[in-house]
Amino acid sequence: MNVPDGDAARLWSDVEALGCIGAGADGGVTRLAWTPALREASAWLARRCESLGLATTLDAAGNVVAVWGEGEAPRVTVGSHIDTVRCGGRFDGALGVLCGLEAIALLREDGHLPRRPIALVAWMDEEGSRFATPTFGSRAFAGHDLAELSDRLDADGVALPDAMAAWERPFDALADAAGLERTTAYLELHVEQGRILERADLDAGVVTAICGLLGLRVRFHGRADHAGATPMDDRRDALLAAARAIVAVEAWASAGPPELRATVGTVEARPGSFNVIPGEAAISIDVRVASDADLARAEAELRALAAAVAAAGGVEHEVAVVHALAPVPMDATMTDLLERTAAAAGAATTRLPSGAGHDAMHLAPHVPTGMLFVPSRDGISHNPREHTDPAACQLGARVLADALRELSAA
Numbered sequence: 445m446n447v448p449d450g451d452a453a454r455l456w457s458d459v460e461a462l463g464c465i466g467a468g469a470d471g472g473v474t475r476l477a478w479t480p481a482l483r484e485a486s487a488w489l490a491r492r493c494e495s496l497g498l499a500t501t502l503d504a505a506g507n508v509v510a511v512w513g514e515g516e517a518p519r520v521t522v523g524s525h526i527d528t529v530r531c532g533g534r535f536d537g538a539l540g541v542l543c544g545l546e547a548i549a550l551l552r553e554d555g556h557l558p559r560r561p562i563a564l565v566a567w568m569d570e571e572g573s574r575f576a577t578p579t580f581g582s583r584a585f586a587g588h589d590l591a592e593l594s595d596r597l598d599a600d601g602v603a604l605p606d607a608m609a610a611w612e613r614p615f616d617a618l619a620d621a622a623g624l625e626r627t628t629a630y631l632e633l634h635v636e637q638g639r640i641l642e643r644a645d646l647d648a649g650v651v652t653a654i655c656g657l658l659g660l661r662v663r664f665h666g667r668a669d670h671a672g673a674t675p676m677d678d679r680r681d682a683l684l685a686a687a688r689a690i691v692a693v694e695a696w697a698s699a700g701p702p703e704l705r706a707t708v709g710t711v712e713a714r715p716g717s718f719n720v721i722p723g724e725a726a727i728s729i730d731v732r733v734a735s736d737a738d739l740a741r742a743e744a745e746l747r748a749l750a751a752a753v754a755a756a757g758g759v760e761h762e763v764a765v766v767h768a769l770a771p772v773p774m775d776a777t778m779t780d781l782l783e784r785t786a787a788a789a790g791a792a793t794t795r796l797p798s799g800a801g802h803d804a805m806h807l808a809p810h811v812p813t814g815m816l817f818v819p820s821r822d823g824i825s826h827n828p829r830e831h832t833d834p835a836a837c838q839l840g841a842r843v844l845a846d847a848l849r850e851l852s853a854a
């Protein structure tokens with residue numbers, strides 16, 4: 445990796461240093477929740493924060509919390525996560541934390557004196573790769589009751605409370621991590637994990653909402669008949685109906701608003717025999733939407749689509765909602781602030797929704813929350829080939845610094 449000169453050098457050396465912790469021979473980075481690799485990374489981060497004079501603690505949920513400034517006033521908080529997926533990259537999550545750190549360093553160099561404290565947080569276990577417990581730290585911080593997670597086991601049969609005990613963090617004390625009442629605003633920078641910014645040659649994106657998620661399962665019931673003895677005009681082929689539904693779902697989403705996504709990720713057919721017309725078929729439909737209205741409309745329109753396909757194919761059908769998660773809008777004041785500070789820093793931006801979930805979605809319902817995306821090369825993430833250019837990283841840190849300056853002066 446080429447090390448940039450000048451302004452971006454400090455942030456980039458942090459990206460490189462943190463990226464070495466948990467790095468494998470394959471070039472991937474693996475820092476799973478409550479492992480020695482993540483602990484080493486947390487300790488590294490704590491040392492970096494303390495070198496800037498921040499009072500740094502590891503809270504009851506394993507979040508690294510570093511505070512600049514005195515007093516009990518609610519804090520302006522900036523952060524992201526430093527855990528990774530298995531064989532992940534150096535930027536997803538880590539860059540948001542390191543840009544927050546760089547932002548604080550820039551403000552100190554500028555002689556800024558925060559009137560309210562600024563807290564930098566690295567949330568525990570955003571990815572959830574070890575115990576299927578994503579956004580664990582931010583959920584604990586938001587005061588969610590996580591008691592139902594006590595029986596989670598990792599792939600080796602280690603229970604979550606035992607893994608936490610290795611960090612001297614008792615599972616029963618998780619409620620101590622609740623911190624919303626000490627928080628007045630939250631900002632998170634993250635890599636885009638898509639190609640929208642890169643394709644438009646933009647420096648950054650201001651997130652409007654974290655998309656809602658609708659999961660449907662559609663089953664078609666036809667008739668299993670002999671593949672040779674049944675004429676083509678006398679069939680009730682459930683898999684054929686499912687295939688037509690897949691094509692129709694793609695056309696439906698393509699004709700919708702630009703942030704709409706719909707994906708058929710699974711297909712089942714029964715009896716699953718070479719010479720039998722499929723009598724039963726089922727597909728999953730994963731839908732991402734940016735507003736509550738779009739969520740309701742998507743379900744209604746996909747139900748109608750499935751009914752039309754089934755009727756045309758002479759088969760019965762049923763639609764089940766597997767899961768439905770409402771979109772989480774970002775705060776308009778924070779969105780405007782990020783857009784304004786980005787423009788002042790000379791960054792070309794757009795507004796866009798986040799198709800992926802982030803820790804910010806657990807703070808946004810309670811405190812004014814904003815998110816800034818920086819470009820991901822080729823849109824790659826959760827992969828050792830993740831990359832964001834040093835200049836884009838530094839510009840992101842500058843925008844965070846200017847936004848933190850305003851928020852901490854109030």
Ligand SMILES: [Zn+2]
Pocket residue numbers: 525536537570634
């Ligand atoms: Zn992430």
